[in-house]
Amino acid sequence: MSIRPILTAPDPRLKAASEKISRVDDELKKLIDDMLETMYAEDGIGLAAIQIGVPRRLLVMDLAQKDGRREPQAFINPRILWASDETIVVQEGCLSVPDIWEEVERPARIAAEFLDRDGTLKTVEADGLLSTCLQHEMDHLDGVLFIDHLSKLKRSIALRKVQKAKRLEQAS
Numbered sequence: 060m061s062i063r064p065i066l067t068a069p070d071p072r073l074k075a076a077s078e079k080i081s082r083v084d085d086e087l088k089k090l091i092d093d094m095l096e097t098m099y100a101e102d103g104i105g106l107a108a109i110q111i112g113v114p115r116r117l118l119v120m121d122l123a124q125k126d127g128r129r130e131p132q133a134f135i136n137p138r139i140l141w142a143s144d145e146t147i148v149v150q151e152g153c154l155s156v157p158d159i160w161e162e163v164e165r166p167a168r169i170a171a172e173f174l175d176r177d178g179t180l181k182t183v184e185a186d187g188l189l190s191t192c193l194q195h196e197m198d199h200l201d202g203v204l205f206i207d208h209l210s211k212l213k214r215s216i217a218l219r220k221v222q223k224a225k226r227l228e229q230a231s
Contacts, residue, residue: 060089060096063111068156068221074202077107077114080135083178087117091133091176094119099129103154105192107199110155118196122188137173137197140182142166149191151205158224159217163208165194 066073080087090113098106104124108117116136123130145167152160168186171193175181185193195205206214 060092062100063093063097065097065101065106065110065154066112067225068204068206069218070155072112072114073109073155073199073204075109075114076202077109077116077200079116080174083135083174083176087135088176090115090117091119095121095131098154099124101154104188105196106154107196109199109202116200118200120189120192120196122192133176134171134193134196135174135176135178137171137193137200139194139197140170140172143168147191151191151195153195153205155199156204156206156217156221159206159220161206161209161213161217163195163205165191165208169194171197 090108094106094108094111097111098119098121104122105118105120108115118134118137119131120134121129121131143166146164147167148162148164150160151163167190168184169190170182170184172180172182198205206217209217
């Protein structure tokens with residue numbers, strides 16, 4: 060396993076749509092392991108493959124990580140089957156938009172279908188953090204960042220903050 064560099068906004072690769080995965084094999088499982096190690100190293104709870112420059116429909120999550128436990132999950136070719144009309148507003152952040160937290164409105168509940176790490180078709184009904192995180196990470200697969208859900212002004216401010224932090228980091 061290895062830690063991979065995470066792309067940060069406004070890297071144009073983050074705007075690419077990811078390709079469907081045709082088979083679950085050892086190479087894909089290694090990618091899953093690398094993504095999990097990268098996510099844990101950055102103290103994240105979710106990561107899409109495109110965030111490490113791999114445009115494939117894959118994401119990993121571990122919501123238990125927030126409580127000091129490890130319950131890693133892989134979602135291969137995830138898709139939303141339905142979303143509730145009821146919405147919630149949650150403060151979101153992203154490893155690809157570091158140190159920016161903004162409120163985003165999303166459906167409160169979803170049902171999603173995906174293949175797990177072993178290639179088994181699964182369905183999950185989600186609410187709360189699981190619902191929000193799945194929607195956030197699935198957005199990445201279509202080239203959408205959480206800041207794309209913000210007003211043009213807030214998005215512009217967020218991108219300027221990220222670029223300023225990059226410049227300061229490179230200067231030191």
